[in-house]
Amino acid sequence: MTRKSFERLTEDVRRTALLEATLDVVSQDGIPGASVRRIALKAGVSAGLIRHYFDTKEDMVRAAYMYLMDGLTMRAAEMAAKAKGQPEASLARFVQANLTKPSISEHAVTLWATFIGLNKSNAGYSDVHRDAYREFLEILEALIFPVLRANDRPDDSTTCRQLAIAMNGIVDGLWIEGSLAHGLYDSADLPRIALHACEGIMRLPDGSLTKHLTL
Amino acid sequence: MTRKSFERLTEDVRRTALLEATLDVVSQDGIPGASVRRIALKAGVSAGLIRHYFDTKEDMVRAAYMYLMDGLTMRAAEMAAKAKGQPEASLARFVQANLTKPSISEHAVTLWATFIGLNKSNAGYSDVHRDAYREFLEILEALIFPVLRANDRPDDSTTCRQLAIAMNGIVDGLWIEGSLAHGLYDSADLPRIALHACEGIMRLPDGSLTKHLTL
DNA sequence: TCCGTTGCTATACATTTGTATAATAATGTG
DNA sequence: CACATTATTATACAAATGTATAGCAACGGA
CATH class of the missing domain: 1.10.10.60 (Homeodomain-like)
Structure with missing residues (x-):
């Protein structure tokens, strides 16, 4: 043989x-x-x-999870870095990037959800999730702060943090549903919906963020 | 024996x-x-x-998934029904209920995520998710519409729908992170964060929703 | 009180699983 | 070009899995 x-x-x-x-x-x-x-x-x-x-199958799966999340947050950080210019444009592009392809992806959401489902049964997985979440929050906070300052809004760290939590929530929630492609609406609308919402969350004038939407 | x-x-x-x-x-x-x-x-x-x-294990698991989602949306509908009174109070109580116990629950989020992770590999699961999501959107829309009308905001169906999508996103996103109890912040803040955000998303005066927060 | 129905237990079985180990061949180095 | 190294294949094995089936026992109706 x-x-x-x-x-x-x-x-x-x-x-x-x-x-x-x-x-x-x-x-x-x-x-x-x-x-x-x-x-x-x-x-x-x-x-x-x-x-x-x-050493074990579980080692490999956990390593794969870390590899996935590293890739996702790295891409998010790159998008944030690339979006230089006025504060509003940077934030807008970051949000938009997270709600368009390739970030919008059934593949990625499926994996993200699968591993969250393992959070409870295996402590190792929850560490990976928490680290990725914290990193995402930090990126958002760093983008939010200059926007608040430029618009004469309160920009203390508590405010930034809470806005980041809220805006991460909306980005995450829309990312999930948009990626699942259930056909309930056109996911091409999501960036506009999200940016319009973020304007409101930050109490910015209408259009502050949406005007930076790129096709 | x-x-x-x-x-x-x-x-x-x-x-x-x-x-x-x-x-x-x-x-x-x-x-x-x-x-x-x-x-x-x-x-x-x-x-x-x-x-x-x-007949098969998979039949049972899928049935369990439907049982879970039915329970979750039924409870959401009950909370919406219970919250009668002025439009703002109803919406506020609904959002708050979804971001406090027992809705905030590692158990529920873990299951929700696990089954989303099976969406792609098994068509039956995605149907269950889509139905539950649609139902949740409809409940939210029904709560949003009277608030808009009472505040002289545009209340056409497209607007209602897009606001519901955005607000569902934030509720979902905060529900997930709040339930996972990663210790990055106190999840007791979530209802206030969410309601403050929803006020902004709907362009309501500050306090319109947060003043209905109950301890 | 008996007895048939059937909810339920117990056991069996072929497959698949994760892991362990021996054998092999691709590659770089002298 | 020989040769040691080790990445890789191939095979083995016990344990766990989903499923099938035979038979027991709880309960209701007579």
Whole structure:
């Protein structure tokens, strides 16, 4: 019997490939369907190899979760950095970016939700979520502060924090429903809906944020 | 060998008990840990009985999901009905109720997220989510409309709908983070944060909703 | 009080699972 | 080009899983 020919990859490349295969399978078949064998098949690799990179299946799944959330928050931070200019434009672009593709994605929401569902049964997962959430809040706060200052609104840290919590809530909520593509409305409206709401939340004049909407 | 003694229950009672045991186990151990045997153990019943009530395990899990969402939206509708009086008070109480116990619940959020995570892999689940979401939107719209009218704000159906989408987003987003109890802030602040935000979203005078906060 | 119905237990079984280990071949280094 | 290293395949195995089925016992109607 002849063996399958294979390619030796560097540790990082193979490891990342395994993590991405894990996310693909979990997203497609759910946690119940995410067996070691199916993940290995997706990665084009024999099942035994997984134990060469991860001590246990759960280690791999948790690593995949961290990989996912790191990617999401990193992209969010990049979008925030890219949106330089006036404060309102930066904030608007950040919100808009989170509510358009590729952020709007059934794949990502499915995974995000799946892992939140594991929060309670496994302490490791809740740490990952909390860290990602905190980071997102910090990014939002940093974007909110200059907008408040430029508009002569109260900009103390408590206010910033509470506005960030509220605006993160609306972005998250719309991100979820928009990504699930249930057909109840056109998710192309979401950026406008969100920005109009954020204007109100921050008590800014109408149009302050929505006028920065880009097609 | 002596058999376990047991009690014969009516179909509905036993069925409901099985559904609740399913939700308990899924919430506590996640889908991976939710084996037929463990669910039966939780329900105080032998494993074989499950097949007497459900053709397959997946049937049971899906039924449990519907049972969960029915309960959540029914409670939401009850809260909306109970909150009679001026329009602002009704809306405020509805939002507050969704952001305090028992709605704020790690158990409920964990389950909600777990099943969203199965949306993609199994069409049946996404139907349940969509129906529950639509119902929630309709309740919110019905609460929003009289508030707009009483405040001489535009109250056409498009406006109502978009406000409902935005406000559902913020309620959902805060509900999730508040329930996960990650310790980043005190979730007792959430009702005030949400109502203050909703005032802004609807362009109501400050205090219109927050003054109806009850301790 | 008996007895049939059927809710329920108990057991069996083939599959799938995660993990462990031995064998092999791709690769870089001398 | 030989050779050691180790990434990778292949196989094995016990445990857990979903499902099927045989038979017991609780309860209601006669």
